[in-house]
Amino acid sequence: METELINYDKITRHIWQNLYKKTLPTLTEKELENIKSINDEISLQDVNDVYLPLIQLIRIYKKTMTDLTFSKGLFLQKIAHTQPFIIGISGSVAVGKSTIARLLQLLLARTFKTAHVELVTTDGFLYPNQTLIDKKLLDRKGFPESYDMETLITFLSEIKSGKDVEIPVYSHETYDILPDKELVKSPDILIIEGINVFQSTHNKHLYINDFFDFSIYVDATESNIERWYLERFKTLLELAKKDTSNYYHQFTTLSQEETLKMAKETWKKVNLVNLREFIEPTRSRAEVILHKDKSHKIDKIYLKKY
Ligand SMILES: Nc1ncnc2c1ncn2[C@@H]1O[C@H](COP(=O)(O)OP(=O)(O)OP(=O)(O)O)[C@@H](O)[C@H]1O
Numbered sequence: 475m476e477t478e479l480i481n482y483d484k485i486t487r488h489i490w491q492n493l494y495k496k497t498l499p500t501l502t503e504k505e506l507e508n509i510k511s512i513n514d515e516i517s518l519q520d521v522n523d524v525y526l527p528l529i530q531l532i533r534i535y536k537k538t539m540t541d542l543t544f545s546k547g548l549f550l551q552k553i554a555h556t557q558p559f560i561i562g563i564s565g566s567v568a569v570g571k572s573t574i575a576r577l578l579q580l581l582l583a584r585t586f587k588t589a590h591v592e593l594v595t596t597d598g599f600l601y602p603n604q605t606l607i608d609k610k611l612l613d614r615k616g617f618p619e620s621y622d623m624e625t626l627i628t629f630l631s632e633i634k635s636g637k638d639v640e641i642p643v644y645s646h647e648t649y650d651i652l653p654d655k656e657l658v659k660s661p662d663i664l665i666i667e668g669i670n671v672f673q674s675t676h677n678k679h680l681y682i683n684d685f686f687d688f689s690i691y692v693d694a695t696e697s698n699i700e701r702w703y704l705e706r707f708k709t710l711l712e713l714a715k716k717d718t719s720n721y722y723h724q725f726t727t728l729s730q731e732e733t734l735k736m737a738k739e740t741w742k743k744v745n746l747v748n749l750r751e752f753i754e755p756t757r758s759r760a761e762v763i764l765h766k767d768k769s770h771k772i773d774k775i776y777l778k779k780y
Pocket residue numbers: 513515516517565566567568569570571572573574669702703705706709769770
């Protein structure tokens with residue numbers, strides 16, 4: 475990893491936590507509760523030491539974008555409207571992207587008090603199961619060809635131009651795209667999270683990365699991510715026990731040994747292959763890399779130099 479990341483500053487957690495100038499007031503009890511509700515185990519120490527400095531950095535990027543838009547407007551002698559600020563978050567399946575994305579949404583909404591902050595996952599841009607079956611891609615769910623990238627690009631350009639947009643929704647419970655769409659109201663800040671957000675598309679004129687004003691890759695060792703995947707699989711099974719409409723319900727009659735074997739197979743044959751071939755190779759497209767230790771604690775931060 476080290477030689478590959480020569481264009482990054484490697485910052486230890488200790489140094490990083492002292493970069494924050496404490497310009498944001500400390501969190502209130504209610505905000506702390508909201509953060510805890512995202513994930514019981516999320517460490518408040520991490521919020522203070524890692525995420526508040528990160529918010530400070532995002533603030534710098536946002537201000538720079540606003541200044542540049544204004545100056546370009548002056549140059550072109552026309553009024554330029556500030557476009558939504560878009561943050562892309564990528565990393566392996568089960569590395570914890572959605573947990574980090576929800577935390578950032580909360581912290582950004584509190585930093586930019588009048589801003590409307592939306593959060594979208596690219597799971598909704600997966601083809602529905604029936605289409606995947608027709609294309610013989612059901613066991614390739616999550617791989618580049620299983621996403622409707624054109625629709626994802628169209629969504630991002632509509633958001634950049636200030637529109638409200640309806641998008642499809644994916645459910646981990648039904649393991650498929652849901653019948654109803656979700657409305658994304660024109661945001662000031664959009665966080666888009668997904669394994670594929672730094673990947674190229676067939677549309678050679680536009681790259682998803684071009685839409686990002688800030689980008690984050692969440693990193694951890696393969697063995698840790700596998701463990702988190704297996705733990706989440708167990709949680710999903712637990713939730714499915716009483717719910718016959720849940721995709722995982724069919725597995726609840728299997729023995730613990732059998733389910734573990736099945737989850738390990740899916741990790742090894744699908745998600746690990748996808749990580750090695752298509753997700754990790756996009757890591758160096760991120761502005762910031764957050765590296766987690768075995769207990770989800772951020773231990774290293776990499777910030778792009780050029
Ligand atoms: N900070 C954290 N502390 C404790 N557990 C966490 C933390 N972040 C994530 N987890 C756990 O790790 C697992 C994966 O997290 P999450 O579902 O957020 O991953 P993801 O990257 O969004 O996955 P996917 O791409 O499959 O949607 C979950 O079981 C989650 O509860």
